[in-house]
Amino acid sequence: MAQRLVRKVCKRCGQPYQPTEHEVKSLRLDGAPGDSASYRKGRGCTDCNKTGYRGRMGIFEISVIDDEVRKLIYEKVSATVLRTRARELGMRTLREDGTRKVVAGLTTPDEVIRATVMDID
Ligand SMILES: [Zn+2]
Numbered sequence: 001m002a003q004r005l006v007r008k009v010c011k012r013c014g015q016p017y018q019p020t021e022h023e024v025k026s027l028r029l030d031g032a033p034g035d036s037a038s039y040r041k042g043r044g045c046t047d048c049n050k051t052g053y054r055g056r057m058g059i060f061e062i063s064v065i066d067d068e069v070r071k072l073i074y075e076k077v078s079a080t081v082l083r084t085r086a087r088e089l090g091m092r093t094l095r096e097d098g099t100r101k102v103v104a105g106l107t108t109p110d111e112v113i114r115a116t117v118m119d120i121d
């Protein structure tokens with residue numbers, strides 16, 4: 001299981017925040033449920049040393065490779081089919097897990113993009 005650390009939005013100075021177009025595209029936030037999204041970003045205060053972040057949390061990759069997925073890989077089905085099926089089985093990439101935490105206002109798009117920039121989706 002892969003894991004990365006991202007900084008958490010400071011609880012004291014975290015403000016509602018609208019992601020930039022670049023962030024929306026990078027994390028595919030346009031597919032996220034708009035109503036329940038609560039993006040937050042810290043403005044910086046004495047609690048967080050003016051960084052806007054306080055503390056860290058992990059984002060995780062959850063992979064489920066079961067017999068069915070193994071068979072699909074063996075049969076060389078397209079990446080799209082494989083990905084769809086893996087998602088149905090509960091697989092999540094680092095970036096997807098990070099995006100959930102962004103939508104919940106726990107961390108920022110910036111942090112997740114930075115933490116997962118090396119991953120090929
Ligand atoms: Zn703060």
